[in-house]
Amino acid sequence: MSWVWIGWVLILAGLAYFVIKNVPQYFVLTPESYGSYFWAKASWLFPHVFCGVLAAVIGPLQFWPRMRRDYLPFHRIAGRVYVVAVLVGAIASLGMSAQVGRDSAAYAYGLTGLAFAWVSTTGMAFVAIRRKNLAQHKQWMVRSYVVTFAFVSFRLASDLMKAGNILPAHERSAVLAWACWAVPLLVTELVLQAPAVFKSRP
Numbered sequence: 001m002s003w004v005w006i007g008w009v010l011i012l013a014g015l016a017y018f019v020i021k022n023v024p025q026y027f028v029l030t031p032e033s034y035g036s037y038f039w040a041k042a043s044w045l046f047p048h049v050f051c052g053v054l055a056a057v058i059g060p061l062q063f064w065p066r067m068r069r070d071y072l073p074f075h076r077i078a079g080r081v082y083v084v085a086v087l088v089g090a091i092a093s094l095g096m097s098a099q100v101g102r103d104s105a106a107y108a109y110g111l112t113g114l115a116f117a118w119v120s121t122t123g124m125a126f127v128a129i130r131r132k133n134l135a136q137h138k139q140w141m142v143r144s145y146v147v148t149f150a151f152v153s154f155r156l157a158s159d160l161m162k163a164g165n166i167l168p169a170h171e172r173s174a175v176l177a178w179a180c181w182a183v184p185l186l187v188t189e190l191v192l193q194a195p196a197v198f199k200s201r202p
Contacts, residue, residue, distance in 0.1 A: 008060065011149065015056055018152040023053055044095035051089030052151045058082045059145040079129070086122045086148070090115040104170070110177025117181055118147045139192055146188045150181035 026049045031039045038045055058078050061067055068075050093115040100108035125140035154176050161172050 008063075012060065014152050014156055015060075015149075018056075018155050019053060022155055023049065026050075041096050041099050044092045044099070048089050048092035048096060051085040051092065052148065055082050055085040055089065055148045056151065058085070059148055062141065063145070083122055083126055086118055086144070090119045093118075104174065106174035107177045110174065113178065114147065114150055114181050117185065118144070118150075121147055142192065143185060143188055146184045147181050150184065153184060154180035 025033045026046060029042065029046065034042055034045070058081060061078060062075065062082065093111050097108040097111040097115070100111070121140055121144040125137050125144050128134075128137035128140055157176055157180065158172060161167060161176075162169075166172070167175065
């Protein structure tokens with residue numbers, strides 16, 4: 001099994017864990033399900049979660065070579081749905097961050113940064129494919145899905161840090177609001193650019 005397949009197995013396993021453990025409660029629109037803190041933000045949180053999960057599920061299909069080769073019309077429609085889901089999810093993220101109190105400013109700014117990273121990477125992928133630049137489209141879609149997967153990264157890292165009693169909950173959320181997308185994007189950029197940097201001299 002290649003490293004690419006191992007990576008996708010881990011990604012899909014993490015996504016399944018996230019969806020099963022964290023998502024169902026947000027589809028029960030009651031104060032008990034959301035909790036007092038998130039219920040006040042439910043009008044933003046529900047579309048944020050729904051669109052985030054939609055993009056996270058569609059994303060892997062877009063990278064499947066057979067889907068692009070044999071089902072190109074579906075690939076294009078799914079791509080448009082992905083872009084709309086990202087746009088709506090990012091707007092909802094900004095709406096949530098605007099409702100966060102000043103005592104959680106670092107967390108709110110992290111959500112804002114996530115929203116802009118989400119829209120900008122997806123927007124670059126969209127512009128690239130509209131200009132028929134397939135190589136850049138593929139690279140920017142990789143970056144876009146890395147940001148989409150930040151929702152999963154946040155929860156996985158939070159659960160691990162909680163189990164290890166690393167940082168109080170308030171500080172943990174503030175750190176992960178930035179780290180869940182900035183760190184994976186840095187690693188992704190190193191992987192994407194390494195072949196060009198270390199290629200053999202002519």
